[in-house]
Amino acid sequence: xxxxxxxxxxxxxxxxxxxxxxxCYQEGIDLLLQVVKATTDEAKKHRYRQxxxxxxxxxxxxxxxxxxxxxxxxxxxxxxxFQEYLTEIVSEVWVEDPYIRQVHQASRYLLxxxxxFCEMLVKGPCKVKTIHLLTSYDGGSGRSQQMSGLEExxxxxxxxxxxxxxxxxxxxxDREIRFNNGWMIKIGRGLDYFKKPQGHFSIGYxxxxxxxxxxxxxxxxxxxxxxxx
Numbered sequence: 019x020x021x022x023x024x025x026x027x028x029x030x031x032x033x034x035x036x037x038x039x040x041x042c043y044q045e046g047i048d049l050l051l052q053v054v055k056a057t058t059d060e061a062k063k064h065r066y067r068q069x070x071x072x073x074x075x076x077x078x079x080x081x082x083x084x085x086x087x088x089x090x091x092x093x094x095x096x097x098x099x100f101q102e103y104l105t106e107i108v109s110e111v112w113v114e115d116p117y118i119r120q121v122h123q124a125s126r127y128l129l130x131x132x133x134x135f136c137e138m139l140v141k142g143p144c145k146v147k148t149i150h151l152l153t154s155y156d157g158g159s160g161r162s163q164q165m166s167g168l169e170e171x172x173x174x175x176x177x178x179x180x181x182x183x184x185x186x187x188x189x190x191x192d193r194e195i196r197f198n199n200g201w202m203i204k205i206g207r208g209l210d211y212f213k214k215p216q217g218h219f220s221i222g223y224x225x226x227x228x229x230x231x232x233x234x235x236x237x238x239x240x241x242x243x244x245x246x247x
Contacts, residue, residue: 108144
């Protein structure tokens with residue numbers, strides 16, 4: 019499986035399909051690392067480690083892609099943005115967003131947006147086991163709603179074998195999402211780039227691909243992310 023994945027990565031690289039080749043390189047590296055751990059033959063371990071070093075060098079190029087979402091644009095659900103980066107090796111996700119909370123009536127969809135993001139992770143094809151959320155406390159009377167909402171999401175995720183770790187920071191400003199396959203996504207508005215629906219029974223209320231968006235930019239980066247051999 020590792021050899022086929024690496025072969026596919028080289029083919030994609032040669033075709034200048036760098037985004038897809040980086041994903042394949044990373045998967046090939048992870049598969050070879052598993053072989054190294056399971057092999058007792060030192061000579062084979064040495065050869066595998068050399069191959070991993072070569073693949074790490076090939077996949078170490080910096081990748082940056084930017085998508086600009088126009089005002090009122092549709093077709094930008096979380097699935098459309100993130101699905102191709104959520105490969106089967108993704109098991110851990112970090113979300114840093116200061117506004118996963120309910121500040122007032124107009125912002126009541128912020129927690130639902132995070133829930134929708136978690137639903138996407140649960141559906142796969144990735145096998146996420148841990149989600150780390152770093153956000154800020156809601157102010158005033160909204161804090162109890164924020165805490166109860168996050169606790170309900172946490173309990174619900176546990177039914178699917180997913181652990182949600184929640185931390186709070188009073189100084190967090192940046193918004194980014196990271197996957198443990200090396201991909202990092204920065205969204206100008208964080209997860210809250212959807213406009214609120216016109217009503218509970220309007221098109222786009224349930225299907226986020228049909229929900230109009232606020233104008234924002236989405237930046238995708240790939241960083242060197244290799245486990246110890």
